[in-house]
Amino acid sequence: MRTVIDPELAEERLGWIFPRTAFDTTLSGPIAAWAVASLIYMDAVAPADEDPPAWARPTTILWQQQNVLDGRTEQADREEWRTAALRGRKAYEDLLVDWELEISPRYRENSRETLRDEVFKEWLSLNVMRQRPGLSTTSNLPRWALEGHFADLFDPTLEGDELTEAIGRWTDDYLDAGARLRAHRGRESASSEYAVTVSLPDGQQRTLEHGQSSEILKGVIEEWAPRKLVDPVVLTISEPGDKVYVGDQRTLAVLGVQIDVASLLPDAVLVELGTKPAEFWIVEAVYSDGPIHERRKAELLEWAAEQRINPDSCRFLTAFSSRNASPAKRRLKDIAAGTFVWYLDEPGLELELSLIEDGSEKVIPLRPSAP
Incomplete structure (x- = not known):
């Protein structure tokens, strides 16, 4: 599994990947950052040409908690959390009780429409997200995962020149011409405007x-x-x-x-x-x-x-x-x-x-x- 990341780090990097002067702010806002951190935590990350170890529902992400991200980072804990969360809310809450953690999710379940319709669907068009094939629109099975090449940008050890170059390469490789231009111009603008x-x-x-x-x-x-x-x-x-x-x-x-x-x-x-x-x-x-x-x-x-x-x-x-x-x-x-x-x-x-x-x-x- 990839290293667990803090949502604050995810939000900062999303702001550079999708500058707010060039893209809808929802794509790099707090709920989007929470989704990145949560999907990486549960390993809903799809390698090239392979299915991910797990698919996620929007509610799975919304149930995630900061005390879990901070304190239960061993692979066994993450797999146990994922299994419980994908079974349903009761199984997830029972696990938190077993772990002696307060049940305090960051977002309410009524935020799932924002996550699904405003973040995930736009990310899907930008090659950030992968949707599970073969499911009907009415299916309640989990269907979302991050693309591995996008999740690579959130490696905490990636810093400085390496991070800047990695974001630039990803932009050139995975965004279409219009989005590439917006991203590059947005980053240039942000560098000068917010220095x-x-x-x-x-x-x-x-x-x-x-x-x-x-x-x-x-x-x-x-x-x-x-x-x-x-x-x-x-x-x-x-x-x-x-x-x-x-x-x-x-x-x-x-x-x-x-x-x-x-x-x-x-x-x-x-x-x-x-x-x-x-x-x-x-x-x-x-x-x-x-x-x-x-x-x-x-x-x-x-x-x-x-x-x-x-x-x-x-x-x-x-x-x-x-x-x-x-x-x-x-x-x-x-x-x-x-x-x-x-x-x-x-x-x-x-x-x-x-x-x-x-x-x-x-x-x-x-x-x-x-x-």
Whole structure:
């Protein structure tokens, strides 16, 4: 089975595949994103020239819940959920009771017409969806599945240049001439219209690609850094595609740092010049995934050493949009010790996962005796 994805990631990618300036917004809206995440969860994804492991009904998708997507992601769980949901509502609810999960579907069943008539049928014409052959229009058997080539675009490991190129290839291979033109023009328009402008500490401005990750980075630079750091300088900003901003070369030379843009960069690196020695803040902005866990911390320390940055001077910050965001709730347990966490919607607060000093090693002075 493919990796389970969050509906927020699905909605962001749908917005790039079917830009809202060029296509009906229903095709990339929340219910469409929910459908993508739900169909991938139950593996209603059709490989080329083969039937999918399962077909889905609109109601199957509408019964899906966030607590299932977040907490029951093992293949056995997903197969059990699929079997129950395809048997019917009672079997599905009985399973949730067995799993000790609250029954709280995201959408009501009366949304099935919107999903079927406005999303699925349009997706069918755009080579996104496959309909089970040989069924009459009155049949109540499940009949819908995503095309495998479309589901490939939602692989969470597909990022940056690879994601941009994959979306472009899919557009050229599977959309007709008119839809291709609308998609390409819509993406170009979205890139310029919704670009995120960031004011750097030295007064310069940089333009980042549209997206929630860029909004989080903007918050780190404009909100977190002035609160946390005395004299901050932005050394690098890395974003999807081949766009890498490298800061003032004179500052880099003074610090003895060499930034290799060909290597894997963190989302941003800031340096605090208000301390001696300078501290290097390595930042990851997390919209879908990619927090600084222990393995990522070790990789970043190795990267820092290659850039001539003393690992002892490195500090780490994982930034989320909100503590209520699914990635934040899902990934907080994985955050590396000795690092910090910050939320865009609570700019004056941060979390620090610090190690507790062993109290057994402390020397407690004796009280002076009473006179």
